[in-house]
Amino acid sequence: MIQPTPHIEALPAMTPFLGPETLARAAGVPPESLIRLGANESAFGASPLVTQALERELPRIPYYGDPELHDLREALATKHGCSPDEIFVASGIDDVLSLCLRAYLGEGGLALAAAGTYPTFFYQLAGLGGRCETTDYAGTRPDIEQLADLAQLRKPAIVYLANPDNPGGGLHSRAALTAWIAAIPPETLILLDEAYAEFMTVDELLPLQIHSGLVPNLVRMRTFSKVYGLAGMRVGYAIASTAVTATVEKIRQHYGVTRLSAVAALAALRDEEFVRRVVRETASGREAYHSLAHEIGLGSYPSSTNFVLFECGTVALASRLLPALLKRGIFIRKPGSGALASCIRVTVGTPQERELFASNLTAVLASLAFEST
Numbered sequence: 001m002i003q004p005t006p007h008i009e010a011l012p013a014m015t016p017f018l019g020p021e022t023l024a025r026a027a028g029v030p031p032e033s034l035i036r037l038g039a040n041e042s043a044f045g046a047s048p049l050v051t052q053a054l055e056r057e058l059p060r061i062p063y064y065g066d067p068e069l070h071d072l073r074e075a076l077a078t079k080h081g082c083s084p085d086e087i088f089v090a091s092g093i094d095d096v097l098s099l100c101l102r103a104y105l106g107e108g109g110l111a112l113a114a115a116g117t118y119p120t121f122f123y124q125l126a127g128l129g130g131r132c133e134t135t136d137y138a139g140t141r142p143d144i145e146q147l148a149d150l151a152q153l154r155k156p157a158i159v160y161l162a163n164p165d166n167p168g169g170g171l172h173s174r175a176a177l178t179a180w181i182a183a184i185p186p187e188t189l190i191l192l193d194e195a196y197a198e199f200m201t202v203d204e205l206l207p208l209q210i211h212s213g214l215v216p217n218l219v220r221m222r223t224f225s226k227v228y229g230l231a232g233m234r235v236g237y238a239i240a241s242t243a244v245t246a247t248v249e250k251i252r253q254h255y256g257v258t259r260l261s262a263v264a265a266l267a268a269l270r271d272e273e274f275v276r277r278v279v280r281e282t283a284s285g286r287e288a289y290h291s292l293a294h295e296i297g298l299g300s301y302p303s304s305t306n307f308v309l310f311e312c313g314t315v316a317l318a319s320r321l322l323p324a325l326l327k328r329g330i331f332i333r334k335p336g337s338g339a340l341a342s343c344i345r346v347t348v349g350t351p352q353e354r355e356l357f358a359s360n361l362t363a364v365l366a367s368l369a370f371e372s373t
């Protein structure tokens with residue numbers, strides 16, 4: 001009889017998220033016509049340099065890509081002022097998380113994170129049979145003092161923190177984060193998820209010197225899925241000490257980032273003006289969402305990302321908005337549990353998508369109010 005590994009057999013059938021395509025099919029909406037404001041993908045597309053580079057590369061797809069991803073790592077090293085040996089590239093941050101956990105968690109090892117933060121971390125951890133202890137949120141960001149206290153007490157193999165946080169959208173200051181990193185035991189690997197780094201100001205972002213030799217247990221994770229608009233290409237990377245990158249290289253899938261994905265990422269890096277434009281448009285979209293919330297009597301929280309949390313007041317109302325909007329062809333998500341569960345999380349869309357979201361949300365709220373009278 002074939003038998004799965006016991007910890008995998010014990011897992012419920014699950015995915016970190018039900019995909020928007022799955023949700024659309026279940027709601028009877030054609031997936032390709034869905035307005036996607038639920039996965040924090042970029043509404044602003046990718047740089048035209050990416051399209052050109054992909055077209056040039058297409059004839060070469062019969063060949064495997066460069067297993068060392070040399071050119072991309074060189075370009076990233078130049079951007080970050082580090083050595084290419086301090087960078088490894090994988091199929092998104094999701095893959096970076098999995099690789100670091102596989103390399104450092106150990107059999108039944110312990111990891112810490114804030115309950116309710118980015119679900120894929122918990123998903124990858126569960127798949128490896130890891131143990132998990134969680135801490136709370138303070139407002140729209142994880143309570144990092146609590147996280148540091150617990151790390152000192154339990155000396156876990158791994159601690160995970162997203163800054164800015166998803167789904168909270170809030171961030172910790174550079175000074176607070178620097179102190180937090182220093183408070184984590186040296187035997188704990190720090191997975192710092194900076195998926196939204198490009199939306200932060202230079203003053204908010206942790207200095208680039210805070211990596212590699214100075215803090216050998218810190219892994220800073222970045223992605224091409226957000227500001228660069230390449231979520232479908234699956235490229236993410238880590239900036240870490242050479243000890244960590246050399247370790248991960250022993251188990252990384254050397255062709256996991258495809259030839260086309262690597263070329264797309266490299267081209268995206270070259271278009272800095274495009275990135276600045278997306279950051280500007282995203283900021284004005286966030287402002288539009290804050291005004292909308294104010295107009296229709298919902299709250300909203302400051303965000304340093306490409307999404308905004310709307311405060312609906314009750315978990316019941318927030319939960320009813322998701323299926324009601326989905327039926328109207330609009331996909332959003334909400335934090336599953338905890339203090340933010342009364343919120344909906346809405347990605348900044350194009351002006352036209354924001355308009356559609358606003359009119360449909362207004363209509364749904366009106367019909368729910370009518371029902372309850």
Ligand SMILES: *Cc1c(COP(=O)(O)O)cnc(C)c1O
Nearest residue numbers: 092093094118166195223225236
């Ligand atoms: C979107 C997001 C990611 C996704 O990363 P990929 O590179 O697409 O795997 C990772 N972490 C956080 C916090 C995110 O919001």
